[in-house]
Amino acid sequence: MSEEGAPSLLPSEVTDLSEEVAMDQTGDVSYCVANSKTESATDFAFGLATPPGTPKAVTIKPDWFGSYFRPLRVLRPALPTLVEIINNRQTILTFRPGENITTLIPKVENYNMLVQTKNSIALPGEIVLRIIEEAINLEPTAVRTLSLVSKGFYTLVNTFEKSIVGSLILSDNGALTYTNSTTSPIIGTATISAYSVLEDKLTYKWYSEMRARAIIVETLSHHDIMFMDPGGNWPTLEIEKSELYQREVLMKKAGLLLLFKLADCIVGLESTSDIRGEQSRFLERLGETDLAILIACVELLGGNFKAREQVVCAERGEQLDNHDLTERMCVFEDKVQRFGPYFACAYLNGHLNSARRPDIWVMEELQQGLEDLNAFELGYTMAFASLQSVGWRIFMHKMGTTQSNSWNEAKKLVEVEMAGYKL
Structure with a gap:
């Protein structure tokens, strides 16, 4: 780990990434990002379907709530197809009037090398963020795993924490309606016997707590x-x-x-x-x-x-x-x-x-x-x-x-x- 707490795995060490996109019968897009050098140590499975020939995927481990409560997945808009990504390179996320993710992403070094297609075409930063969002939507505790992929992922996940959580909340389809999500501070249930207090909204810990409450x-x-x-x-x-x-x-x-x-x-x-x-x-x-x-x-x-x-x-x-x-x-x-x-x-x-x-x-x-x-x-x-x-x-x-x-x-x-x- 570096002094800033980032993993020692540098972006240059994970440029050999492969990515496959598949559409299931419902039209959902599935991403599988894997480091071919380590085979499984940094493999991830996003979505519901996995096309033939994709690298072996290791499912992101759920927190202990997910181990015995009914799974909860917030339905979110399907990610763009690979053709749409390459041809349009459209901006998916907007954070403030007049400022979009395209202008902010360059602050993250080598962001365009985080995820590539099998033909070595780099995906734009906004699509990488959408993949991160989808992973967190599927399992809020995926933040820890994503941060260990590379220094680039670590920086990206932490730089846009509030924006990612805010986007997840806007598209939660009412999943957090009964969780007291409008109140701050709240008492965290993940360490209930020690009784933690969550002061700030729009953080990964707060969102994970809301999802746990929804379950x-x-x-x-x-x-x-x-x-x-x-x-x-x-x-x-x-x-x-x-x-x-x-x-x-x-x-x-x-x-x-x-x-x-x-x-x-x-x-x-x-x-x-x-x-x-x-x-x-x-x-x-x-x-x-x-x-x-x-x-x-x-x-x-x-x-x-x-x-x-x-x-x-x-x-x-x-x-x-x-x-x-x-x-x-x-x-x-x-x-x-x-x-x-x-x-x-x-x-x-x-x-x-x-x-x-x-x-x-x-x-x-x-x-x-x-x-x-x-x-x-x-x-x-x-x-x-x-x-x-x-x-x-x-x-x-x-x-x-x-x-x-x-x-x-x-x-x-x-x-x-x-x-x-x-x-």
Whole structure:
């Protein structure tokens, strides 16, 4: 590595690059860039299809989210064909009025040698950037791999970081709608147990966090841990099952967005009293419908967690009565509101990440919560009321309702909101 942190592999060492372009049946363009000298050390696969005769491709390794969550790929405009690139050499990206990528690229030494065709025709810098964009779109953590291709790639990736991320956001097709992407700073979930804070938007780390959150939202909104039972008389909308499911998913995503906001509002706070106070004020600022959706989603997560734990404990031969299971559920609900939707995902799938094992962190948090609850019940310590109970009190005050019918009132508001969604 150089003093600036760039790889020692210089552009002159990677001029022998080969590139193939193929069109699949949907019209997507696939790029495969490989260093023939190293065969596979710096090989990459972009897109969906690979034409015959291309160099062996090594898929860019996903981060640990991608290893066990449903893959998410933002649909982006197809890259130009090779003929269009060579004949037109048109400017693809524009950054500021009067200044385009063609005027900025020469600042990167030997940029035109980063990618070549098999006939040694250098691709223009703007196309190289589009390839970089597509790689990051397919897998946000590809930034690390791309930076190691050559010093030229390292410089290009870092010089145009904000522009690349901005372009990805503009063409995300709504994939980041439920990730709280408009707020800054936010709490990063990639190192949740250490609790990192992301200050700046339009950075690769921030974009990777948004994509990870989008995967979390997709995972939870379709998982049985947020299952709504129509047989239990809720929801009561008399529509086709397929349409009802779509409306349920939209409601769940709206609730998960509110949970992200609830977790992000405590950035910079450390003491429990400060955190609980800020989250309580956040709940106070919500309207009746949003508060009902948030409360309902937490109830869904908690109720399905309890049912899941009952089955798991029975399989392990553990004897837990309803009181013990209810205590676990209350602690789980409180942690989900404290750490956001990530906590629920880590509970479900954390064991699949053998390197970090976030499920162990989840179990430690749940155990600590149970110990704190027991200490409070025995009169050893003081404790805050659960955030879910705080939310219910705020809801009852806003609606002027009582505890006995507050759940029915919340469900009515949620159903009205679900019925109004545009599919």
